Amino acid sequence: MKTLLAATLALALPTFAAAHEYTLGGLEIDHPMAFETAATAKSGGGYLAITNTGESDDALIGAKADFPKVQIHESYEEDGVARMRHVEKLEIPAGETVELAPGGYHVMFMGLSDPFEAGTEIPVTLVFEKAGEVEVMFHVEERSGDGHDHSHDH
Numbered sequence: 001m002k003t004l005l006a007a008t009l010a011l012a013l014p015t016f017a018a019a020h021e022y023t024l025g026g027l028e029i030d031h032p033m034a035f036e037t038a039a040t041a042k043s044g045g046g047y048l049a050i051t052n053t054g055e056s057d058d059a060l061i062g063a064k065a066d067f068p069k070v071q072i073h074e075s076y077e078e079d080g081v082a083r084m085r086h087v088e089k090l091e092i093p094a095g096e097t098v099e100l101a102p103g104g105y106h107v108m109f110m111g112l113s114d115p116f117e118a119g120t121e122i123p124v125t126l127v128f129e130k131a132g133e134v135e136v137m138f139h140v141e142e143r144s145g146d147g148h149d150h151s152h153d154h
């Protein structure tokens with residue numbers, strides 16, 4: 001069983017590593033991903049880039065996934081301490097790209113019962129103020145080891 005699983009993962013890896021994107025109206029959603037989490041992690045961050053190729057502004061107003069709580073967050077620093085706050089509405093101005101990346105905006109998946117494992121996918125519905133909803137797959141990727149550690153407690 002273990003061998004079979006390893007073989008399947010190896011076959012699937014090139015696909016997972018490749019960039020993937022989605023479009024919804026004038027919005028282009030590029031490479032939704034999350035990093036694998038520690039076994040005890042109760043939350044994990046999701047990252048992606050959203051480009052508004054349309055003529056009018058839009059906004060990301062939420063995300064839905066199969067976890068007890070999912071919110072759009074913004075990381076910031078206060079007195080040298082890394083903190084996060086819930087963002088009700090993340091503006092995606094016409095003609096601009098907004099990146100959700102470690103250290104900034106992210107989709108926060110909270111109340112995990114199992115850790116995120118590299119090579120798996122998380123289905124997430126992104127909710128936009130005007131364009132509506134779109135389901136995308138967040139690819140779970142390995143941490144490089146020397147990158148930013150975005151794990152944090154709530």
Ligand SMILES: [Cu+2]
Nearest residue numbers: 073084106108
């Ligand atoms: Cu967060």
